Amino acid sequence: MSLGVFLAVMGAALLHATWNALIKQGTSKLSGMLIMTLVQGVAGFAIAMTRDWPTAEVWLWLLASGMFHAAYKLFLAYAYEQGDLSRVYPIARGAAPLIVILISAMFLADVILPLEYLGVFILGLGILTMAQGAFASGESRRLVPLALGSAIATAGYSLVDGLGARVSGDAVAFVGWLFALDALLFTPACLLLRGRGVVVADLRAWLMGGLAAAASYGAYAIAVWAMTQAPIALVAALRETSILFAVLIGRVVFAEKMGAAKVIAATLIVSGVALTRV
Numbered sequence: 001m002s003l004g005v006f007l008a009v010m011g012a013a014l015l016h017a018t019w020n021a022l023i024k025q026g027t028s029k030l031s032g033m034l035i036m037t038l039v040q041g042v043a044g045f046a047i048a049m050t051r052d053w054p055t056a057e058v059w060l061w062l063l064a065s066g067m068f069h070a071a072y073k074l075f076l077a078y079a080y081e082q083g084d085l086s087r088v089y090p091i092a093r094g095a096a097p098l099i100v101i102l103i104s105a106m107f108l109a110d111v112i113l114p115l116e117y118l119g120v121f122i123l124g125l126g127i128l129t130m131a132q133g134a135f136a137s138g139e140s141r142r143l144v145p146l147a148l149g150s151a152i153a154t155a156g157y158s159l160v161d162g163l164g165a166r167v168s169g170d171a172v173a174f175v176g177w178l179f180a181l182d183a184l185l186f187t188p189a190c191l192l193l194r195g196r197g198v199v200v201a202d203l204r205a206w207l208m209g210g211l212a213a214a215a216s217y218g219a220y221a222i223a224v225w226a227m228t229q230a231p232i233a234l235v236a237a238l239r240e241t242s243i244l245f246a247v248l249i250g251r252v253v254f255a256e257k258m259g260a261a262k263v264i265a266a267t268l269i270v271s272g273v274a275l276t277r278v
Contacts, residue, residue, distance in 0.1 A: 017245035035209025041183025048176030061164030066181030086250035094127030123272025162227035
């Protein structure tokens with residue numbers, strides 16, 4: 001992985017943590033997620049229409065991607081209704097790179113060095129250590145299966161989008177269409193779960209959702225592009241350094257507790273990132 005790709009993925013990690021914090025800050029997490037998705041969908045469609053039309057093969061990848069993204073955001077929105085940013089985010093993001101690298105090693109042609117495997121393992125260990133306090137913190141235990149559901153969906157879209165963008169040959173068009181499809185799938189799911197009231201929000205909620213959409217779109221566009229330049233598993237793993245940013249935001253913005261376990265976990269995550277960069 002080149003230095004330029006590495007720095008781009010780290011920037012995407014910061015943007016990812018930022019949009020999660022914006023959603024967490026809202027009164028209704030599902031409404032905020034829906035607003036973000038609608039804004040992304042419109043932007044994605046507008047950008048996609050400036051590119052060549054995808055082939056039939058690419059549409060299959062896009063449909064799978066849209067389904068994974070919709071599931072991911074549903075699980076995540078409900079998880080944020082149950083616990084802190086610095087608790088939900090590590091669990092939701094933590095299991096994904098381990099799933100991705102296992103599947104990559106078994107089924108894909110990406111070449112991953114032993115030291116990079118070690119880096120991903122340490123990174124995953126740090127993420128899991130960050131999340132271990134969920135059962136002892138007094139937070140709702142329901143956040144755990146919801147966050148794990150989000151992690152499974154994250155692993156799914158990481159693989160599908162990385163491979164789909166390669167098949168497409170145009171990462172910009174692929175990201176645009178996947179966000180458009182995501183909006184088409186996510187919106188009826190929200191209406192079914194919460195009714196028409198889920199789209200009722202004040203100006204502040206729409207502004208926050210719009211900002212979250214911009215950060216999310218930028219973060220994922222960078223990530224999908226990076227997956228066309230470097231092994232999918234390593235890009236997916238490096239993106240999880242967003243946990244460091246999320247914990248810092250949780251501490252500064254939401255006044256969440258920062259105990260010794262989080263410091264140790266942060267150290268492990270930084271070590272894992274260093275090893276994947278060697």
